[in-house]
Amino acid sequence: MSKLKEFADLFITFAKIGGFTFGGGYAMLPILQREVVENKHWATEEELMDYYAIGQCTPGIIAVNTATFIGYRKDGIPGGVVATAGMVAPSIVIITIIAAFINSFSDNLIVQHALAGVRVCVCVLVLSAIMKLAKKSLIDAATYAIFGAVLLLSLFTGVSAFVWVILAGVAGIVIKRLTEYRKQSPQA
Amino acid sequence: MIYFQLFWEFFKTGLFAIGGGLATLPFLYEIQAKTGWYTINDISNLVAVSESTPGPMGINMATYTGFTTAGIPGGLIAVGGLVLPSIIIIILVSNILDKFKTNKYVQYAMYGLRAASVALITVACLRVAQLAFLHMDLFQETGLVKDLFNPVAIIFGVLLFIIYKKTDKHPIFYIIASAVIGIALAM
Structure with missing residues (x-):
């Protein structure tokens, strides 16, 4: 494939993701999984999880961070820029039209009903995406414990998510180190 | 120079807002207080529009603010400012990650x-x-458990999950179909 075609492919794929993501960076996961992992093979499920975790504790918007990551890995700096441009293009077009011409878009009853339907769909799609990811990421008692702890702490404390992400990374190192240590000295 | 100012304000937002779209909100209030480009009322309007349109919320907000402040170039420049820190930082992180x-x-x-x-x-x-599935506001008003749940949405959700597992079409197909069903059922 020529370079230009490759960039067009990258742009269109991320424009599709940006154009159908309702409700923030996490809602794009099902489409991202389908397009980037299953259809195009630009990343594996595990890599996607890494990008999400890193996107969460680096500044900026998670969706943009993830797009840049995948585009850059695929085609260098131009790839990162093209993927990000694709991601944001639908937003720019749609919001500009709404801001220019439609005064009470979100009060519109039809929009409200459509959104109620879409919200249910987003839950269903994200839930099944989570089930796929859990199989690869929750592999033993320790990862289940980290999952449970981060889930409860994020639900019931107001502390920013990136604190829990950092702590989970530290916990990963400590747990793995301890198991190694135990294996090395079986008499202990 | 309004364009440069827009770029700079959103660049700072992109650099310091950690953790997704809503993390940009405090920055929008700050920009409002400092520049008066838009009103506080505009911000709540902006959140409603961002939530009811596709795309990352932060991008929607930057486009909306940029456009209402300085037209189409304003929208493009605000988005450019917002995403530039991400692009630079992720490229750096990606290289570090590769090395280690x-x-x-x-x-x-x-x-x-x-x-x-x-x-x-x-x-x-x-x-x-x-x-999607609960009526929190109605429940708080009446205190009745039966008012808490949205039965239509719950039944639709369960059916959709089963259908999705069986048919496995592209996610976009289900999103469009659900919007149509939402309108048809007046959910």
């Missing part, structure tokens, strides 16, 4: 990070589920 990919400790950290990542996505899913 085989490092034992980086792999151990990733083992913990992935579990946390799944948990955070689950939290986001639960927050949407609360909006």
Whole structure:
């Protein structure tokens, strides 16, 4: 494939993701999984999880961070820029039209009903995406414990998510180190 | 120079807002207080529009603010400012990650990070589920348990899950179909 075609492919794929993501960076996961992992093979499920975790504790918007990551890995700096441009293009077009011409878009009853339907769909799609990811990421008692702890702490404390992400990374190192240590000295 | 100012304000937002669209909100209030480009009322309007249109919320907000302040070029420049820090930082992080990919400790950290990542996505899913399946405001008003649940949405959700598992079409297909069903059922 020529370079230009490759960039067009990258742009269109991320424009599709940006154009159908309702409700923030996490809602794009099902489409991202389908397009980037299953259809195009630009990343594996595990890599996607890494990008999400890193996107969460680096500044900026998670969706943009993830797009840049995948585009850059695929085609260098131009790839990162093209993927990000694709991601944001639908937003720019749609919001500009709404801001220019439609005064009470979100009060519109039809929009409200459509959104109620879409919200249910987003839950269903994200839930099944989570089930796929859990199989690869929750592999033993320790990862289940980290999952449970981060889930409860994020639900019931107001502390920013990136604190829990950092702590989970530290916990990963400590747990793995301890198991190694135990294996090395079986008499202990 | 309004364009440069727009770029700079959103560049700072992109650089310091950690953790997704809503993290940009405090910055929008700050920009409002400092520049008066838009009103506080505009911000709540902007949140409503961002939530009811596709795309990352931060991008929607930057476009809306940029456009209302300085037209189409304003929207483009605000978005450019917002995403530039991300692009630079992620490229740096990606290189660092490549260099240390085989490092034992980086792999151990990733083992913990992935579990946390799944948990955070689950939290986001639960927050949407609360909006989709429950009537929190009605329940708070009446205190009746029967008012808490939205039976139409719950039945639709269960059916959709079963259909999705069986048919496995592109996710976009189900999103469009659900919008149509939402309108048809007046959900």
